[in-house]
Amino acid sequence: MDSPIHTANGRPLGAMEQLFWSWDQHCPNHFVLAAEIDTRFSLEQWRQALDSLQVRNPLLGARIVDVASGGARFVPEPELMLPIRIATLGELSWQVEAGRELLEPFDTQTGPLCRLTLLENDQCTIILFIAHHAPLDGMGATRLLDELIQLVCGKSLPPKPAVQAPELMLIDERRLLPTPTLPTNEDFTNLRMITDKPPHLETLTIEAEMTRQLVARCRDEGTTMHGLITAAVLVAGRSLHKEWCERPVRVATPVNIRGLDPSFEDAMGVFMIPARTIEESPQNTQIWPMATALRHELLPYVGREGGLIGLNLLSSVVEPSLSNEGALNLLTSVLPWDLVVTNLGRISFKGEHSAKRVQALWGPMVSSGLSGEQVIGVATLNDVLQLSYTTYQPISGLLTAVEQALKQSLAV
Template identity: 35%
Template sequence: MRKLQADIESNMKQEPVRVRALGGTEHLFWLLDRNRAIHFALVAEIDRVFEPSVWHAALLALQQRHPLLSTRIVADSDAVPAFFRDPDARIPLRVVESARASWQVETAREMNTPFDWSTAPLVRATLLQGDDGSTLILAAHHSVLDGMGGAYVMEDLLSALAGGSLMSLPLVQPLECLLRAQMATATVPGAIAPAPEPKVFRAASGARAEVAALALSAQLTRAVVERSRIERTTVHGALAAAVHEAGRRLSRVWRERPVRTVSPIDVRRTVGGMGQANGVYITQTVTVDDRARGAPFWDAAREIKGLLAPAQTHASVVQETKALDAFMSSNPSVEDAAGFLSHMLAFDLLLSNLGREPVASAYEGFALKALWGPIVSSGFADDQVVGVCTHGGVLRLTQASYTAMPGLLDEVSAVLSEAVAA
């Protein structure tokens, strides 16, 4: 591992170089992050302890594999942003020996620490060392990675940690470049109707994120999966319905008006030919649930699945990408981007789901015990962000918020237990 690190370092003495312009979604996330920090984190727990030097070497190998993990963002005189690669940049690793604080507390600290987008790299790591295991928090600026991209990067990192060799990958291209031919003939969707009320952003300074986590039992996880199949819906649909019902039980505001939920949709399989690309390849779809507290659960879960289905088609991805490309080609300001988020999307809940087993469990010499996240914020003052990942047959939930709804995850678990038993 030391020889690998020395070889890599000897080949990286180069000047920073322009890589490419930011794509539409990358550009939008850059602007939104300048309004309020929206970076995200994933958390991996493994059953072995390694010296920090081994982690540093694995992180360095990861940067050699993925070009964007050594970049910063530079805006030219026209404010058009581009990635510039700094080969001498190293992913910083903060090590917490004999960690006493929970990973939730340390992750909240990461969420409260914005990235400097003008300094490479746009990724950082925190390592919590225990007596017989380790927890790694990987945080990333949202212009270089989305949640699934972060999961694929985490798997590469764990493979390198196990002594595996990582081959360098070609530079990932923006989504609109991959769809350029289809976008030429696609029609742009009609104007999006604004939300009934714009959302208020959290304070520019002083607001502090809170992070909570809950793992369902393997038995309840199986029951949710099996009952969702029987009810002709998806686990994501069931989870959305459960969060909506839980929120209505806990919040008067959620009981008095429809709940707006945004679900990031990974388009890698929809577009095809992308494999485990590590960039930003998502579209975002808002669903509105105006049901009353205690409404039939599985009806709500089926409706949410039906509302999301059209957005998952190839034609819809092309249309949405073309519309975003047209908006971003006007070179909007930070205020323009924030206004779009506040007036058009204006969601109460961000439900981000990594799906089932996004990362391998077994590695040479150790195992991944748990994967948590994505843990992220939209910038709104009162949004609730629920990250979902099913790993090792256990569905894990995280909650990130700057105005947390206390007890939300416990209530979600209770709603799901009631739903599968009914």
């Protein structure tokens, strides 16, 4: 996908964006980000803010057009209004509402590619920011949430310049580095059956004091919070799920590459590469050695060279002519996974209104459609660690066991 075409009428989908678009046509894989703010605003205020957000980020109101000669591209439609739904918080939990949103697909042929659900009571508002995965990743969604709250609080923000997909922006530098080949893979994972039942969705809060203790211990052990959380999920899952005890567990980690270029920082688009590691030892229950090993396994994917080589690999396997069936084959037989740990890291809002108003953040909540997939979303705000668990085939008691594993990690 190395033909840089970019006009005011939209832009081509990048490699990862095309995969998300193709996979979504087999099984919806849009995502939800949830945030709690300490106040309420009128529908008119939200409408004005969302309209302004769309002007600033035109891809929110885009549709996706499949152009036979050049592949799929985003085409902004300024007249499209992003939907807003308001409901009362308390009649149903926000987790139930988020699960319902994950059942409701986007029509990419007509657009738009984002919507907003607001759950209100007298004390607070839960914002459910729902986005198709082709024009946006989880880190990008946190940036848009920051902008939305600034706008609804009355701040004016200018339009942002459009940014191409990362592999096109960095094409000259990428050409200086090798392109790896995909490993042959005998694994295979079916897609889950599509039903009208929403996914299982639950959350876990690790309070600030314990989170700070975990961060300090990770530093002492030479690992990361991501490595520790992934290890805790593996230890917990193997204590509860027989299948994970009988074979290696395939773990997917979205790796943020927004640091490769300053223009990526606040841009709409998918600025991540998928990393897959395999936990081979079902008997391994030592959390700190596992966390350290997981960190080292991810090192080839991080940093500038790792990100560029990852983009080379994506560009080599995802051509504009890639069929939906070819994309599905990549998901089910080349890159299948059992567990996704998608970590937004330590969130720092740029806007003073966002930093003041946002009390908690959860997500991303998402499902790729693979059978048996377990997805853990991770977000840390004000030193409070929030885990979200999304799956259509839940492992009963998983988050409780994860919390116990994290507590025990501080005792060894």
